[in-house]
Amino acid sequence: MCKDTKRAGRLNIMRFSKMLIPTLKEAPSDAVLVSHKYLIRAGFIQSVGSGLYNFLPLGKMVLDNVKNVVKEELDKAGCQEVDLAFVTPASLWIESGRFEKYGKELLRFKDRKDNDFVLGPTHEEMMVNLVRQTVKSYKQLPLNLYQIKTKFRDEIRPRFGLMRGREFLMKDGYSFHKDEEDMKREFDNMEQTYSRIFKRLGLDFRVVEADSGAIGGSGSKEFMVLADSGEDTVVVCEECDYGANIEAAIRKPAICEAEAPEEGIKAKFHTPDITKIDELSEFFHLDPYYIIKTVAKKALYDGGEEKIVLFALRGSDELQETKACNSVNANELIDIDDEELQEAGLIPGFMGILNLPEGIEVVVDNELKKAPCMVCGANEKDYHLVNVNMIEYEGRYDDLIAVQEGDRCAKCGGRLKYTKGIEVGHIFQLGTRYSEPLNATFLDENGKSKPFVMGTYGIGVSRLLAAIIEQHHDDKGCKWTMQSTPFKVEIIVSNISDELQKQNAEKLYNQMIEDGIDVLIDDRKERFGFKMKDFELIGIPYGLIVGKKISDGIVEIVDRDTLQKEEININDVIEILRVRAGV
RNA sequence: CGGAGUGUAGCGCAGUCUGGUAGCGCACCUGGUUUGGGACCAGGGGGUCGAAGGUUCGAGUCCUUUCACUCCGACCA
Structure with a gap:
């Protein structure tokens, strides 16, 4: 009992027969991306309107897992989590000048007293406001505050499921510094932290130079998950680690081999x-x-x-x-x-x-x-x-210039090529772009008033679910990575009417709960093939089939990635899973 | 916003041209047989045909208006 309490909220255990997992044979016709199709077909999410989704139990589990990874790494890197009001007074937006400028993506509305409010699409104003009220001295700096919160952007055209919804979960962080140098130090810190986050989530990604866009600032980098379905074109070097969004990519000046014209008079x-x-x-x-x-x-x-x-x-x-x-x-x-x-x-x-x-x-x-x-x-x-x-x-x-494939890398002279990426993170060196207009200042060592030098850092948390599937799937369904998966193991009882199979499966289930392994048991009264299809669609990393050979003490482990099956002795199950699943 | 298209059962669709009892597959419920790759038999439930108005003896189908959604372009985590 004590053991269970200790893991409360961290361990996922469930019976398939009790859990709401509405799997579908066919995907809604409007889904184009595999991530969209599989997330719906496997019962992770449900569409409720244009760019709006409900997270069902499985989806909520994955979302929490991803959130946890993000939170753990940020906290380790010295950031502090806060939670700002979602409904924000328009006055702050008027002060920063973005109330007019932001455009129609900003959802505005009035309360009963006819005051203007907005639903936060991003929180620079709110965070600067928080800090300017509480931080007065350079001694309180630096500070890196973040939140993981629902955002709303009334996108002109939401699409691709979780990839571009109107309501989405984003981690947004803001750092405050006494000078440029310290801000750059934190920028590097965040680059490394973000890299750790995406690595833990099992993603193949690139950190690339980016255009700062509407948010502004001097330097910015994007974290791109490499996937053919990505909306961004990324330029990467075949020789070195150079990578950049096409919007910001540079190259070694082109040389022409064809003959130059003879000099003459204009x-x-x-x-x-x-x-x-x-x-x-x-x-x-x-x-x-x-x-x-x-x-x-x-x-x-x-x-x-x-x-x-x-x-x-x-x-x-x-x-x-x-x-x-x-x-x-x-x-x-x-x-x-x-x-x-x-x-x-x-x-x-x-x-x-x-x-x-x-x-x-x-x-x-x-x-x-x-x-x-x-x-x-x-x-x-x-x-x-x-x-x-x-x-x-x-x-x-x-x-x-738009860099072309085959151009030479400015860093090493190697060949540049295009690849497609999904933007899952973006870090900016903001400078004083918001602190100045919002008059957010502190007193420095000399008692002089100075605007905060800021950085801002975003991660598309709900988009990450889609990105993981875009990169990890096959024609049968999802393949969740170890840190994102709702369960590490799914026990599949081949024939639930067979008492021996049932008892042994239940025994393994309880043993795994004892040992703190996230486990789902498929105890439904369905045929074997049906359960396997669901297993493959949902994409839990390991399946444990308890079937006919249980009478000889043999069960099978299925690796969702390779779909290879392996017969093992029932007594070795826990040990083998521990090693494979790293639990 | 510009261009294209779709709204019929939870999901996928047919029926609309040529007006005449609202259909199919999957899913769901009951009983039974089955149990290593989305089983089978029998029975059953479920629809304001996106909404409003009009034409007609009669509208899912024809006319008008309207709403929603999707796809292609500009925005973005």
Whole structure:
């Protein structure tokens, strides 16, 4: 009894016949991802509306397990758990300026007194508010506070089951420091902590350089679980450990093996109806590398302000929109049609960076710096310029390139390739982006008032369930990893009407409970095949089949990963499972 | 928001064109036979056909309106 009390809340034991596990033969037709299908078919979750899910007993167990791993590692790393109000007064959001800016994902509503509230999609404001009220001195720093809490984002298009719901469970952490240096130390600490978390959960992942996006800040890294169904494109090096989201990936500047054009004097060249890079390439017998591609976009800013921007890069490269957007500090870049271009005095197909009409902003890719003898649109119908020497060009440069597979790694020169990833974690160096507007300050060693230097760190906890299944499944069902699985072992009683099988299975069940092994016993009055199908669908790591050979003292262990069966003596069961399941 | 599509039993679907008693498979309940790979026999329960309005002797089916959901694009843990 005493033993049981000690493990209260940690040990999962259950009878299949008593547990609510509504397994289904067919998945709802709208499920596209395997994780979505299996989580529903195996009775882990239930859909209740667009982007809204109920967690059934099995799903809740997995969710708790994942939560525990996250919590244990964070606490070990010196973080402290808090729990902030889910409903938050809009006033804080107005103060930070995000009430207007955040957009429609922010669910707003009023209480009976007509006061504005929001459902927290993230908690920077709330956490800064908490800390600014309680921390006054550098002596109280650093501080890393987190919570594991339901978030609500009214996504325009929720999809893929738990992968992108509107309501989801997220761990969000915020750290507060007296200076940049200490914040960077904690950032590294979190990178290592996150790596430990995902490793414990049995995930194959990469830490990659990322774009900071809307949250802002100087440096950020994403934790990507590698899976074909991932929504993000990740650039990784085949030789070293470099990895980056395509939005932030860099490369060694490209070199062209094709012959460079002979140097000459800058001149206008008649190019009738030749508008595309490959047509120009053919016309001039020149590699696209030596042609300047000019991409026009409309940049949108706060308050409905907009302007036309030209992005110039080599004909052999592609524009990376996120980089381009960041380079002009816009909220968004949108395509622009030919009519609008003409109104602005630009000629589609013949745009270039020289001789431009008024009011057009230009950003040139870094790799065009000092490039000699380039071909470029003349901003005049049917004409291009040749022998444009970029040494003479004085304008803004930035990194605009979308790294391609086969490009060279900036770190080691190795070959870069694409892979797909599921973003399960994101850590940011925030700086004073929130502490300043919210006037959250402390007194430093010299008695001077300073804004907190902050970091922010997120993990998509409910998304992790989907990520685990995306990476660990076969055509029969789920394969939970040891730290995430609801039970370590499932005892399958082949024929429950057979007293000998039943008694021995019950004995093993009780023995495992005694020994603290999470165990589910399938004691339903069903046929063998039926139970095996459920076992495979649910994905508990080890099955223990108590069947006909029990009369000889023999049972079978099934490894869910390989589906290999192995006959063993009933007396060795506990010992073998202990070793295999690490319990 | 733009484009495409779907709403019929818990799940998967047929029926809608051409109006005439609401159907199939799985699941569920009862009894029996079965028990090493989603068994079989017999019997049974379950539906405001997404909602509202209209046409008609009669609407799941035709007309109008509306809601929800899903898929493809922009957002994100």
